[in-house]
Each structure stands twice: as structure tokens, then as C-alpha cells.
Amino acid sequence: MEIERNEDGSFTLSEIEPTLTEILLSIPSAIEPEGDEKVLNRLYPSPVSSPAETEVLQEWNEYVAPELRKLFHDAAVIVKDDLDRLVDEPSQLTIPAANVDAWLNVLNQARLALAARYDVTEEDMERPIAPVLNDDREVALFQIHFYGFLQECLIKGIESHDF
Amino acid sequence: MTTETLTQTKEKTEIGAPWNVVVHNDPVNLMSYVTMVFKRVFGYSTQQATRHMLEVHHKGRSVLWTGERERAEFYIQQLHSYLLLATLERAES
Numbered sequence: 001m002e003i004e005r006n007e008d009g010s011f012t013l014s015e016i017e018p019t020l021t022e023i024l025l026s027i028p029s030a031i032e033p034e035g036d037e038k039v040l041n042r043l044y045p046s047p048v049s050s051p052a053e054t055e056v057l058q059e060w061n062e063y064v065a066p067e068l069r070k071l072f073h074d075a076a077v078i079v080k081d082d083l084d085r086l087v088d089e090p091s092q093l094t095i096p097a098a099n100v101d102a103w104l105n106v107l108n109q110a111r112l113a114l115a116a117r118y119d120v121t122e123e124d125m126e127r128p129i130a131p132v133l134n135d136d137r138e139v140a141l142f143q144i145h146f147y148g149f150l151q152e153c154l155i156k157g158i159e160s161h162d163f
Numbered sequence: 164m165t166t167e168t169l170t171q172t173k174e175k176t177e178i179g180a181p182w183n184v185v186v187h188n189d190p191v192n193l194m195s196y197v198t199m200v201f202k203r204v205f206g207y208s209t210q211q212a213t214r215h216m217l218e219v220h221h222k223g224r225s226v227l228w229t230g231e232r233e234r235a236e237f238y239i240q241q242l243h244s245y246l247l248l249a250t251l252e253r254a255e256s
Contacts, residue, residue, distance in 0.1 A: 047239050049185060049252035056236070056251060064240050071244055108196065108246045115191045122190035148193055155195050 003150075005157035009097030021090045023146055028080050030110040030143060031072075042116040043109060044068065072109060078102040100154055107147045107154075114140045181254040182235040184228040188219050189248050200245040201227065204238060229254050 001016045016024070033039040047060045078099050086093050095103055114120070118140045125144075133139045186197075194216055201212035205227060218225035227249075228238055235251055242249035 043246065045243070045248055047236075047243065047249070047251055049250040053251070059236075064236075064243075067240075068243055104196070105245070108192070111191050112189075112246055120191065125190050144191065151193055152195055155193075155199050159199070 003153045003157075005161065009100070009161065011095040011100065011154060011157060013093040013095070014091065016086075016091045016093065018090065020146065021086055023143055024093070025083055025086060026143065027083065027106060027110050027147070028076065031076060031106060031113050033113065036117055038116040038119075039113045042112050043072065072105065075102040075105040076109070079106040095154075100158065104151060104154055107151045111144045111147050111151075114144050120144065179231075181229050182232050183226045183252050183254045184235050184238045184242070185224050185226055185250050185252055186215070186219050186242060187248040187250065188223045192247065194220065196245075197247065200242065200247060204241045204245070 001020055002014050004012050004014070006012060033043065044065060046057070047064070048056050051057070079102055082093065082095060082099060082103075118137045120141065124141060129142055129145055130138050133142055186201075197219065198209070198212045198216045201207050201215055202209065205212075207215070215225045215227055227242075228235065232251075239249050239251050
């Protein structure tokens with residue numbers, strides 16, 4: 001797979017291998033909490049160090065939490081629309097410049113949700129990727145690394161342009 | 164009269180007391196991503212943002228900003244929108 005930043009700020013992923021197309025298409029399911037408390041707690045963590053700060057928590061739950069849920073949902077819709085194009089053309093994907101922030105957000109949602117779901121530790125993250133993915137946890141670790149690689153490419157592309 | 168004075172003084176102290184914006188370590192978030200977020204949210208230079216990112220990575224947490232509650236809450240909201248583990252806490256006087 002190759003990733004290129006275009007003149008207009010969009011990114012093109014080309015020569016995407018079928019396995020990676022599948023991994024990209026699984027982003028929407030990766031960010032779905034499906035009632036998993038661990039995932040929900042990581043995507044929407046407490047805003048206070050002390051649970052005694054009830055006033056802050058109450059205001060947060062009333063005003064901020066719904067805004068965050070909407071932000072994450074809207075970003076997911078943008079990414080899903082971009083991914084729909086992969087179905088017709090599985091080896092190439094263009095991420096429009098206006099959608100790059102949504103992609104950064106959703107890739108992070110996916111990485112954090114998978115890590116929470118499979119109790120991924122710092123040691124897991126430092127270990128080399130298994131050559132053969134034997135179970136769902138190994139697949140999840142591969143997804144986390146691949147989505148991280150994509151994030152890194154997008155960030156480098158943005159920052160080299162800003163510079 | 165005395166009670167009123169005490170109440171007013173306490174409220175004034177609480178309103179004016181500073182709050183810390185703290186970011187905690189997370190094994191999954193990329194260092195480059197965290198640095199980018201610090202630059203965007205706080206307007207830090209790459210050097211400042213990297214210093215805080217490394218403090219989070221090595222010490223487990225870093226105080227990114229200290230000041231009035233309303234602004235601190237705004238920063239926490241911004242950091243959560245980027246999915247960083249960030250909390251608000253009262254600064255020790």
C-alpha cells in the first residue's frame with residue numbers, strides 16, 4: 001500500500017492489499033461499543049480526578065457528554081461515507097482534505113475501543129506484530145497498529161504541509 | 164451577619180481557586196498524535212508540546228495548564244474530543 005498527500009491536502013491510499021481493505025472496512029464495527037462498559041469508559045472517561053467533584057460531573061454529563069457523542073458520531077459517518085467508495089474500488093481510497101480530522105478522530109476511537117475491549121497493555125503494544133494472526137485478539141492488535149500507522153502518515157502529511 | 168460573611172468569603176475563594184488540567188498516560192495513543200493535540204489545543208510550540216508529551220509518557224501525567232475553572236473545563240472538553248485521558252483537579256494552594 002502507498003500513501004500520498006496530494007496538492008489539495010487530500011490523501012490517496014493506493015495499491016491497498018485485500019487484507020488491508022478488509023481491515024479498513026472493519027473500522028465502523030471496531031468503534032461500536034456494543035454496550036461494552038470498558039469501551040464506553042475509555043471513549044467517554046471521567047473529566048475529574050476526584051469523584052467528589054460532583055458539580056463538575058453533573059454539568060459535564062448534562063452538557064458536554066452529549067456534544068462529545070455527537071462529535072464522535074458525526075466523524076464516524078464521514079469516515080463510513082469515505083469507506084463506502086472502497087467497496088467499488090477496493091485497492092484505492094481518497095481521503096478528502098476536509099475529512100482528515102474526522103479520520104484522525106475515528107482511527108483513534110477504533111484503536112482505543114479495540115484496546116479496551118481486548119485489555120491491551122503497554123507490553124502488548126511494544127511486542128512485534130505476530131506473523132500469523134491466530135485469534136481475535138491478535139487481529140485486534142494488528143488493527144491497532146495499522147490504524148496507528150495511518151494516523152502517523154496523516155499527521156506527518158499535515159505537519160509537513162503546515163511547516 | 165457573621166455567617167453571611169463567612170459564606171461569601173468561602174464562595175469567593177472557591178470561585179477564584181485555580182484548577183489543573185492534567186493529561187494521563189495511555190499506552191495506545193501515539194506520541195505524535197498527543198503532541199499534535201497539545202499544539203492544537205494550547206497553541207504550544209512543538210518543543211513545549213513534546214516536553215509535556217514526554218512527561219506524560221515517562222511520569223504518567225503532566226499538568227498542561229492551571230487557572231480558572233471555566234477555561235480549564237473548556238480545555239478538558241477539547242482534550243476529550245481528541246480522546247486523550249484528561250482530568251480536571253483542584254490545584255494545591
